[in-house]
Amino acid sequence: MKKIFVSVLISMSIFSFYNCKEKTEETKSLTKEITFTKEGELTLFKAETDSIIAKLDIEIADDEYQTQTGLMYRHSMPENQAMLFVFNDEQRRSFYMKNTEIPLDIIYFNAEKKINSIQKNAKPNDETSLPSETVSQYVLEVNAGLSDRWNLQNGDRFEFTSL
Numbered sequence: 001m002k003k004i005f006v007s008v009l010i011s012m013s014i015f016s017f018y019n020c021k022e023k024t025e026e027t028k029s030l031t032k033e034i035t036f037t038k039e040g041e042l043t044l045f046k047a048e049t050d051s052i053i054a055k056l057d058i059e060i061a062d063d064e065y066q067t068q069t070g071l072m073y074r075h076s077m078p079e080n081q082a083m084l085f086v087f088n089d090e091q092r093r094s095f096y097m098k099n100t101e102i103p104l105d106i107i108y109f110n111a112e113k114k115i116n117s118i119q120k121n122a123k124p125n126d127e128t129s130l131p132s133e134t135v136s137q138y139v140l141e142v143n144a145g146l147s148d149r150w151n152l153q154n155g156d157r158f159e160f161t162s163l
Contacts, residue, residue, distance in 0.1 A: 034069075034073050036077070039162060040060055040084070041055065041057060042055070042056045042058045043158060044056075045156065047153065047156045053151075054150055057080055058084045058160060059083045060086060061084070062085075070083060071102060082140055083140070084138065084140050085139040087137050090135040092131060092136070094129045094131040095129075096127050096128060097127070100125065101124050103122060103144035104141045104143065105143070105144050107140040108138075109140065110134070114156070114157045115153065115155060116134050116135075117136075119131075120144070120145075138158075140158070
């Protein structure tokens with residue numbers, strides 16, 4: 001009887017070990033890097049001259065899941081890519097960098113698609129709130145440093161098309 005009990009105990013331990021191993025592998029796959037999907041094109045324009053500052057391929061976040069996930073779980077992003085967040089109304093917005101591995105510039109736009117504030121060099125994985133200075137309806141995330149390189153200013157604007 002003792003041998004049967006020991007055999008059952010060993011079998012349960014082995015089953016438990018393999019069961020835990022499978023769960024660990026499942027958990028790893030949940031945080032797999034998300035790849036870029038081009039959903040539109042965006043052009044930034046200088047307010048004073050209406051000249052083109054930059055043209056970008058964009059992903060568009062326009063539902064709750066996409067808005068909350070944003071650029072999380074990505075290891076890099078080419079300079080010609082960005083994420084545009086599109087909201088239904090104007091209000092004060094605030095973003096943070098939880099699970100975001102890429103340093104970003106977060107550019108806030110009003111309903112007329114004009115820049116009204118910029119949060120520069122947002123640090124990866126930092127959960128500090130990065131609010132807009134005023135109400136915004138659109139938010140563009142680009143690689144950190146690009147807003148300075150492009151000399152973006154309040155009043156500069158954008159246009160975009162969805163594919």
